[in-house]
Amino acid sequence: MMAKNLSILLISVVLWCIGCASHPTVIPKEPRKGVTNMGFTLSAENLFPAIWMRRGLNRYTDVGFRLGIPPWYGTGVDINRTLFRKGRKWDTLNLAYNFSPNSSYDFTYYKFKRARKAKKGKSPGVNWVGARSMVIPKGMLGGQSLRFGMLYGRKVGEKMGVEFGYFHNLSSTTSDDEESESYPSDFVKNISEHSARVGYSFQVFYDLGQTEKRKK
Numbered sequence: 482m483m484a485k486n487l488s489i490l491l492i493s494v495v496l497w498c499i500g501c502a503s504h505p506t507v508i509p510k511e512p513r514k515g516v517t518n519m520g521f522t523l524s525a526e527n528l529f530p531a532i533w534m535r536r537g538l539n540r541y542t543d544v545g546f547r548l549g550i551p552p553w554y555g556t557g558v559d560i561n562r563t564l565f566r567k568g569r570k571w572d573t574l575n576l577a578y579n580f581s582p583n584s585s586y587d588f589t590y591y592k593f594k595r596a597r598k599a600k601k602g603k604s605p606g607v608n609w610v611g612a613r614s615m616v617i618p619k620g621m622l623g624g625q626s627l628r629f630g631m632l633y634g635r636k637v638g639e640k641m642g643v644e645f646g647y648f649h650n651l652s653s654t655t656s657d658d659e660e661s662e663s664y665p666s667d668f669v670k671n672i673s674e675h676s677a678r679v680g681y682s683f684q685v686f687y688d689l690g691q692t693e694k695r696k697k
Contacts, residue, residue: 503585505545505559505577506533506686509593509607509636512543512561518691520640522547524684526581527555533686535561545577554581569595569605582621583674589613589632607636615648620674627652628680640688648680 503526508518516537521530533547541563549555559577566572570593577587591611599605610633617626632646 503527503531503549503555503557503579503581504587504613504682504684505557505575505579506531506547506684507545507559507561507573507575507589507591508535508686508688509595509609509634509642511563511566511571512537512540514539516691518688520686520688522684522686524555525681526684529555531555549580552580556580559587569597583617583626583679584619585615585617585626587613587615603639607642609634611646613646613648615680617674617679622674624674625652626650626674626679630680632682640690641685642688643683643685645683646681648682650675650677650680 503524506520506522508520510518512535514537517534519532519534521532523530527549529550531547531549533545535543535545537543543561545559545561547555547557557577557579559575562574564572564574573591573593575587575589575591577589579585579587589611590613591609593607593609595607596605610631612631613629615626615628615630617624617628620626628648628650630646630648632644634642634644636642
């Protein structure tokens with residue numbers, strides 16, 4: 482009996498995670514041409530860590546790629562473009578495609594702010610907020626979802642940061658009768674593209690450092 486309960490719990494956890502939509506990891510650094518940052522992310526969306534890398538194309542643009550474990554969820558590509566920069570503040574537009582059972586497109590506007598002072602021997606902290614529009618064209622049950630919400634992030638160490646947010650489903654228009662026919666079970670309903678849980682996002686990321694292409 483105990484083994485059966487543990488099996489059900491494990492399957493539930495796996496289905497919970499793969500039913501969510503993933504999101505890009507955007508580190509609080511301004512891009513530099515030829516500089517690559519690598520790291521990994523632990524998130525509520527993925528059961529296992531996702532490995533990512535970001536490559537600076539110039540002082541305004543960088544591109545990111547992440548690989549989920551397993552790759553059929555948590556994998557994605559994105560691009561950052563710095564639109565505004567003044568002193569300790571900069572604004573960035575991020576466009577992303579996220580591959581998962583609820584594959585989605587993200588359009589996020591970030592506002593970063595670096596702390597005025599730093600502790601001795603350490604870099605200044607960074608906080609950021611963002612507004613995100615999230616489109617799931619075809620979720621795990623074949624439906625569509627249009628979501629919008631806010632996020633907040635903070636650099637909590639030299640290498641680590643956290644980010645969390647919620648994105649509300651704006652396209653939830655199906656009736657209760659239609660929903661009861663569409664969903665195989667209440668559990669699947671709770672992890673489908675229509676579920677409120679898909680709108681929650683929480684991630685902790687770790688920056689392993691950067692490499693710079695050497696000049697000949």
